[in-house]
């Protein structure tokens with residue numbers, strides 16, 4: 001795959017899916033900006049791992065829900081590298097509870113963390129990328145944003161919102177050669193899914209045609225494709241990476 005840009009910011013990249021995205025994109029020669037919020041040692045280890053393999057990496061700490069911090073981070077990257085070629089909005093949280101017991105603050109907390117942070121990232125990227133007349137953004141939504149799930153009204157709303165919002169950004173970015181797409185992973189083996197009870201995991205697994213959870217690298221490969229020049233005519237798209245769970 002070819003990349004005409006040179007760098008990428010990945011939010012929530014110190015571990016799990018975000019870290020795999022960083023590894024894969026560094027393997028394609030991009031300088032990866034590893035964003036973390038709370039665990040500097042994980043970000044440092046990942047940076048070292050990438051550099052040991054001959055890749056380029058830098059660390060940028062900020063909480064993606066903090067608008068000013070997100071804006072400042074993008075400014076720092078552009079000052080350092082002269083451009084922001086790609087952005088992956090990956091940082092995300094869950095706070096599951098049946099809707100009848102969910103407080104409005106618990107609903108809004110997940111909307112803020114997942115949807116609002118993604119909006120700020122897309123908007124700031126669009127400003128820079130419009131001037132560059134090139135750029136590509138991939139937002140990590142979820143199968144839950146496509147089909148809903150009991151106990152996840154907040155998460156489903158945030159991820160469904162990311163899908164609709166990305167399509168709207170795609171319209172606004174297209175005249176300036178800036179593309180916006182979403183990946184909707186099914187179940188991926190990470191800390192987020194490790195929180196599920198074993199019997200729940202097994203019942204999910206039974207319904208997945210490919211019979212297993214995804215590895216983070218399988219999500220990262222799809223991200224790389226959508227960011228790359230190989231996807232130069234793809235915008236406003238939602239790429240399901242779910243083992244056939246929702247077709």
Ligand code: NAP
Nearest residue numbers: 012016017037038063064091092142185187188190191192
């Ligand atoms: P994870 O293991 O919980 O890791 C999430 C990462 O995001 C962590 O590095 C975390 O950093 C970071 N993060 C969370 N909130 C942040 C914030 N406000 N600012 C900066 N970083 C923040 O999650 P994951 O499973 O890799 O999920 C990654 C993305 O894929 C999420 O958007 C998730 O919704 C989506 N997804 C996951 C699955 C799945 O099965 N795992 C399925 C569909 C979609 P800290 O540790 O410092 O908080």
